[in-house]
Amino acid sequence: APSDPDLVARATAAKAKLGSKVFVLGHHYQRDEVIQFADVTGDSFKLAREAAARPDAEYIVFCGVHFMAESADILTTDSQRVILPDLAAGCSMADMAVLGQVEAAWDTLTELGIAGDTVPVTYMNSSADIKGFVGRNGGVVCTSSNAKRALDWAFEQGSKVLFLPDQHLGRNTAVLEMGLSLDDCVLYDPHKPGGGLTPEQLRDAKMILWRGHCSVHGRFTLESVKDVRERVPGVNVLVHPECRHEVVTASDHVGSTEYIIKTIEAAPAGSAWALGTELNLVRRLALAHPDKQIMFLDKAVCYCSTMNRIDLPHLVWALEELVAGRVVNQITVDADTAHHARVALDQMLALPG
Ligand code: CIZ
Numbered sequence: 205a206p207s208d209p210d211l212v213a214r215a216t217a218a219k220a221k222l223g224s225k226v227f228v229l230g231h232h233y234q235r236d237e238v239i240q241f242a243d244v245t246g247d248s249f250k251l252a253r254e255a256a257a258r259p260d261a262e263y264i265v266f267c268g269v270h271f272m273a274e275s276a277d278i279l280t281t282d283s284q285r286v287i288l289p290d291l292a293a294g295c296s297m298a299d300m301a302v303l304g305q306v307e308a309a310w311d312t313l314t315e316l317g318i319a320g321d322t323v324p325v326t327y328m329n330s331s332a333d334i335k336g337f338v339g340r341n342g343g344v345v346c347t348s349s350n351a352k353r354a355l356d357w358a359f360e361q362g363s364k365v366l367f368l369p370d371q372h373l374g375r376n377t378a379v380l381e382m383g384l385s386l387d388d389c390v391l392y393d394p395h396k397p398g399g400g401l402t403p404e405q406l407r408d409a410k411m412i413l414w415r416g417h418c419s420v421h422g423r424f425t426l427e428s429v430k431d432v433r434e435r436v437p438g439v440n441v442l443v444h445p446e447c448r449h450e451v452v453t454a455s456d457h458v459g460s461t462e463y464i465i466k467t468i469e470a471a472p473a474g475s476a477w478a479l480g481t482e483l484n485l486v487r488r489l490a491l492a493h494p495d496k497q498i499m500f501l502d503k504a505v506c507y508c509s510t511m512n513r514i515d516l517p518h519l520v521w522a523l524e525e526l527v528a529g530r531v532v533n534q535i536t537v538d539a540d541t542a543h544h545a546r547v548a549l550d551q552m553l554a555l556p557g
């Protein structure tokens with residue numbers, strides 16, 4: 205649906221009044237009505253770097269989800285303020301790993317005498333608390349584009365990895381890119397005592413996968429892949445590594461959001477693509493490439509409901525409050541957590557290759 209013209213005019217006016225004081229970041233999974241006001245678009249990793257590269261912007265308005273705004277706060281200067289237009293824009297995957305649960309898991313590994321051999325690795329899609337835990341314990345943050353490099357590094361530091369919070373990215377990277385087997389991986393369920401695993405399973409495992417997943421990417425099934433191959437002969441199936449292992453295995457290509465965008469841009473005219481990722485992005489790619497046949501991998505419509513919390517009314521409100529001299533919905537990470545999270549983020553940036 206086209207955006208409300210009154211709100212468009214108000215957002216335009218507010219941005220003009222704020223000028224270079226404000227920088228608006230838009231994640232690829234955001235609504236069109238919000239993306240039109242983004243100064244830059246990107247995935248969580250690119251946006252974190254963009255925020256860090258704008259030390260002159262007093263206000264960073266982050267159109268994305270909570271953990272991304274936290275990373276922006278960690279990577280920007282102390283005087284910059286990061287604003288999330290709707291505080292209800294969380295991430296169900298990030299919420300699946302809570303600090304107390306991860307500390308309890310670590311205690312279990314410590315009691316078994318294996319914590320010393322275990323390197324914690326967390327996906328970017330996790331809270332600042334979890335990144336801080338990982339930084340305190342000698343680990344690293346990773347994204348969907350450098351997960352293999354992060355795991356290579358981690359296995360040089362220890363013989364085991366505790367991978368947080370996305371089981372699918374962890375499993376897909378370990379099995380499809382590192383040559384580990386499914387039997388090398390165990391699934392740690394934070395809602396069960398000892399993770400629902402025996403001491404022997406924990407001792408034997410190379411990858412301890414946290415039982416988290418993305419509610420959007422985790423919905424694609426093997427059936428969705430089979431269906432689209434039947435409906436569209438010759439279709440290329442391209443999915444994000446947050447998809448289930450059997451979906452990734454049945455696909456033709458797998459990669460991060462930025463990789464998906466670049467692949468579609470480079471695809472020949474007339475080619476057909478079924479994309480296993482968030483729907484706002486798939487619809488924009490289809491509109492931008494009318495010479496290619498671009499479709500959503502599933503028949504059911506599926507947005508990220510928390511990404512969609514950021515809508516034009518919330519963006520207008522946040523911008524107009526800034527014009528009035530009020531900072532609303534500021535996201536801050538306490539100094540101690542930020543310090544250790546930064547250690548884990550810097551370790552990621554220092555990965556070789
Ligand atoms: O699923 C997500 O939220 C992703 C892929 C985020 C990102 O940009 O890394």
Ligand code: SF4
Nearest residue numbers: 295296297418420508
């Ligand atoms: Fe979280 Fe998935 Fe939404 Fe990304 S798409 S913000 S991982 S729930």
